[in-house]
Amino acid sequence: MKKYKNLFLILLILPLTLISKTNAKSVDVHLPTFNIYVNEVKVENDYKKYPFIVYKGITYFPLTYDDSKFMGWNLKWMQKTRELHVVSTEQVNYQWEDYKQVKVKTKNKKIMKAKTPEFKIKFGDEYLPKTIGKYPVLVYNHVTYIPLVSDYNYEDSCMSYEFSKEKGLEITRPESLHLSAFKKNTFNFDNGSITYYENANIQIYYLDISYKGREANVNCRGENVNLGVELTEKLYPNNQGANIPSLINKFWSEPKKEVANKVDIFVKDNIAIIPLAQDIDGKAVNSVVKIDMDELKILSVKKLTKEEVLNYNPEKYLN
Incomplete structure (x- = not known):
């Protein structure tokens, strides 16, 4: 070789x-x-x-x-x-x-x-x-x-x-991340779906969002790495995009090998609530991102308290 x-x-x-x-x-x-x-x-x-x-x-x-x-x-x-x-x-x-x-x-x-x-x-x-x-x-x-x-x-x-x-x-590219290292999950809902890949060891998520024939992706990476959203060329032919503010990095947590009581993506009407990190007392989420699926825009990112994590209810973050 x-x-x-x-x-x-x-x-x-x-x-x-x-x-x-x-x-x-x-x-x-x-x-x-x-x-x-x-x-x-x-x-x-x-x-x-x-x-x-x-x-x-x-x-x-x-x-x-x-x-x-x-x-x-x-x-x-x-x-x-x-x-x-x-x-x-x-x-x-x-x-x-x-x-x-x-x-x-x-x-x-x-x-x-x-x-x-x-x-x-x-x-x-x-x-x-x-x-x-x-x-x-x-x-x-x-x-x-x-x-x-x-x-x-x-x-x-x-x-x-x-x-x-x-x-x-x-x-x-040595630092690139390959799909074979990730677990694939798909969440289907009316008029669309969300597919995401995760690896608990390095705490990385990749979300591919499809809604009413339009597509976007959310790239979520670990500590000290910018976390952002890139809209595909189908939405923005001129390769425009939008980024989540870099301060979201402070919401990220250390990875955990095993995660109990996994929390899935929640969608109601045109709003999706997506869990970002998973390490507090065996729960699957300590912060969430709220996405408008009609506009494919991030509306908010919220860091959860320990109490909110232990009593996680995604519907609470719809409004």
């Missing part, structure tokens, strides 16, 4: 104007003959519009918006200086089951043509050389590709990958 650590994997669809038609060098690239996984999700490379490619035996990562978001990166094209800037986010923004892979109807060719770019790529405060060792940065189908090699120490790296004959290439 060969390990490659500390690499940036990013993604951006670049306009046609970024590719020089006169000076760019053209090379043959191939589709990989092995499986590829990104944060435990298998890449459908045969029909992926922006597939992983191989050049001179080295795998290249497509820098598209969706792949970047899934790995926790923000990308920005600087038109004036013709530069692609890559900045790591504090948290991984992906939804565990939502790795968007744009598909094509026709199966990708095994051999394709790629070109070298005529623009610069900046990782953090450092520029990526156009050629890393023997392997140049490439552009295929108007998308930038970077070689997964250890010849370059990417600035502020938080990516790793490894290859094995058994599984193929596995690409991960």
Whole structure:
């Protein structure tokens, strides 16, 4: 098994104007003959519009918006200086089951043509050389590709990958959280449902809310990590979102291995009462979040007293 650590994997669809038609060098690239996984999700490379490619035996990562978001990166094209800037986010923004892979109807060719770019790529405060060792940065189908090699120490790296004959290439962000580590629960109600994933050992909840054909998700993470709400692109096409105030972190508590008398999500009419933490005297909640399911907005977050926890009644928090 060969390990490659500390690499940036990013993604951006670049306009046609970024590719020089006169000076760019053209090379043959191939589709990989092995499986590829990104944060435990298998890449459908045969029909992926922006597939992983191989050049001179080295795998290249497509820098598209969706792949970047899934790995926790923000990308920005600087038109004036013709530069692609890559900045790591504090948290991984992906939804565990939502790795968007744009598909094509026709199966990708095994051999394709790629070109070298005529623009610069900046990782953090450092520029990526156009050629890393023997392997140049490439552009295929108007998308930038970077070689997964250890010849370059990417600035502020938080990516790793490894290859094995058994599984193929596995690409991960070390601090990312994977769905397989969580227990899945689903709460169904009229006109919608709430699915949430939990892990008592690290006290993390992920809620996927669907109501009247609209969707949102609530990302709840443990102590010292921002707790927030992100509305999906179906609600906000311009990728707008709303965050719970950071002071909610003080409501969070230490995890407990075993939780008795589990409290479920409560929904009445258009209001949902969702328990956040579970560790006081074996009860399942010490704070609750109130959500308007019609507007998909957080109305309030309340820390419960010990007495309120021991006598927990979700209807009490509807008004």
